[in-house]
Amino acid sequence: MINVIYILVQIMVIILVAPLVNGIINKVKAFTQKRKGAPLLQMYFDLYKLLKKNAVVSEVSSWIFKATPYIVFSTALAVALLVPVTTLIVPTGFPGDIIMLVYVLALGRFFMTLAGLDTGSTFGGMGSSREVMISALLEPSLLVAVFTVGLVSKSTSVYKMMEAMKNADVPLAQPVLIMVFFAILIIIIAETSRIPVDDPATHLELTMVHEAMILEYSGRHLALMELGAAIKQLVFITLLVNVFIPLDQYIGMTGISAVIISLLVYLVKVILVSILIAVAEVSTVKFRLFSVPNLAAFSFILSFLGFLQYSVFGR
Amino acid sequence: MKDYLDVLSMLILFSSLVLMANKRITSCIKTFRLQSALIAVAAGIMGFKSLYEEGTFDILVVCLIIIALKVIYIPSLLNKASANVEYKVEKNFFLNIPILILVCCALVVFSYFSISTLEGINGGQINVQVVNSVAIVLIGMFFMISRKRAIGQVVGFLVIENGLFVTAMFSTHGMPFIVDMGVFIDLITAVLIMGLMVFRINEKFESIDINKLNNLRG
Numbered sequence: 001m002i003n004v005i006y007i008l009v010q011i012m013v014i015i016l017v018a019p020l021v022n023g024i025i026n027k028v029k030a031f032t033q034k035r036k037g038a039p040l041l042q043m044y045f046d047l048y049k050l051l052k053k054n055a056v057v058s059e060v061s062s063w064i065f066k067a068t069p070y071i072v073f074s075t076a077l078a079v080a081l082l083v084p085v086t087t088l089i090v091p092t093g094f095p096g097d098i099i100m101l102v103y104v105l106a107l108g109r110f111f112m113t114l115a116g117l118d119t120g121s122t123f124g125g126m127g128s129s130r131e132v133m134i135s136a137l138l139e140p141s142l143l144v145a146v147f148t149v150g151l152v153s154k155s156t157s158v159y160k161m162m163e164a165m166k167n168a169d170v171p172l173a174q175p176v177l178i179m180v181f182f183a184i185l186i187i188i189i190a191e192t193s194r195i196p197v198d199d200p201a202t203h204l205e206l207t208m209v210h211e212a213m214i215l216e217y218s219g220r221h222l223a224l225m226e227l228g229a230a231i232k233q234l235v236f237i238t239l240l241v242n243v244f245i246p247l248d249q250y251i252g253m254t255g256i257s258a259v260i261i262s263l264l265v266y267l268v269k270v271i272l273v274s275i276l277i278a279v280a281e282v283s284t285v286k287f288r289l290f291s292v293p294n295l296a297a298f299s300f301i302l303s304f305l306g307f308l309q310y311s312v313f314g315r
Numbered sequence: 316m317k318d319y320l321d322v323l324s325m326l327i328l329f330s331s332l333v334l335m336a337n338k339r340i341t342s343c344i345k346t347f348r349l350q351s352a353l354i355a356v357a358a359g360i361m362g363f364k365s366l367y368e369e370g371t372f373d374i375l376v377v378c379l380i381i382i383a384l385k386v387i388y389i390p391s392l393l394n395k396a397s398a399n400v401e402y403k404v405e406k407n408f409f410l411n412i413p414i415l416i417l418v419c420c421a422l423v424v425f426s427y428f429s430i431s432t433l434e435g436i437n438g439g440q441i442n443v444q445v446v447n448s449v450a451i452v453l454i455g456m457f458f459m460i461s462r463k464r465a466i467g468q469v470v471g472f473l474v475i476e477n478g479l480f481v482t483a484m485f486s487t488h489g490m491p492f493i494v495d496m497g498v499f500i501d502l503i504t505a506v507l508i509m510g511l512m513v514f515r516i517n518e519k520f521e522s523i524d525i526n527k528l529n530n531l532r533g
Contacts, residue, residue: 178326301420302332
């Protein structure tokens, strides 16, 4: 029974907060351009409106096109279950689930690229090939980073990692973890189609990656795809803030009130990281596609140095 | 305390890797400035520690000199020198950037496995900080040979100097003051001469591509 409540809280928080992150990032970007910008809750309005509309499906497309939004959304939701928003509640976790997290997301991405190819439009195929290239470049870096965190915390379960980081001394003051932190920050920016890799705001055919794949979608399908992308982004941010900036150990209370306070703390951390991502996004320009390997190599070497540090010095 | 110095030495190593991945001269100079600022922070922490424990303020003076010289003066000198040359982006490397970064990675692995087993001066094990600093020296040397343009090589020289300085600082926790001063005066002379040379080469040959120096052979 209590497990069901935990799962409900987890899902509710992730789904409700995920569109807010996009809102905050867009608001900060608008402020730096001296615009007023769309309201913070704009993505909720968009999703609500899109969910009411019918989807237009191309006649030449196969079942993959119709199934993909549901697969993308459900894989994102399944992954969201593995990353607890607060360590005070115990979600569904098991040893090795961080590897499952990486590859369940890869499953969603696989279907997204197939759907991009399915309708036969040129943009979709282009976006798919770029997306596969970027994700293939980033996967080694992500895996080495999560394995290093796993080595430090002696576990491969996300929940156990967060627990271990709570009990250790300040994670960002450890030489191993500071490198992995920067590596994961780069991975987040690349995986969530942010500016140095992909521009979420344009529909310019030469530059878009993620937008090119979902270009053919409309109505409720589009809503599911966008919500799935937002959830994926929030899952990565949650992983970052709860592993590297654990603050739950400072909450002295127990019971319901402690859970509520830790959720508020979580919200503040997410908002701060979103502002950080927005600042990173406005202070760089988009890379050429062929410069993305530089970023991936850089992220890989950072996580590898963390791993090396751990294996040579053991801390 | 030791943890924070460890993290700072990691960040200094990180900044030299960022330097390696940069193509633009101005961003190279910016990253060099960042690296020097991080070194100044490390020196400041050590300086306050020695001020409280031993009552000496040698390292604090060194820290102020680093801020004045490496964070403010030398970068602005380099900026002035690079404003006079026609190129802004390093275009043709000997290797592409991912390979450069992976070679840096190999250099770091080399220094980790070769140096971490050595005995330290005071009988203790060599710690993380010294190993990272030696890696910075190696990366600086590799930076020098990976760039074709003269300003890139000046920056590489400065990174080597930074690496040597942090190696000395982290392994001894404060050299004699006179040694530091000598090093700084050497450094500033070298940078002034190099700045002049870059300018002169540019004036004479309308380019500072060092490959063209081969044309001078008889």
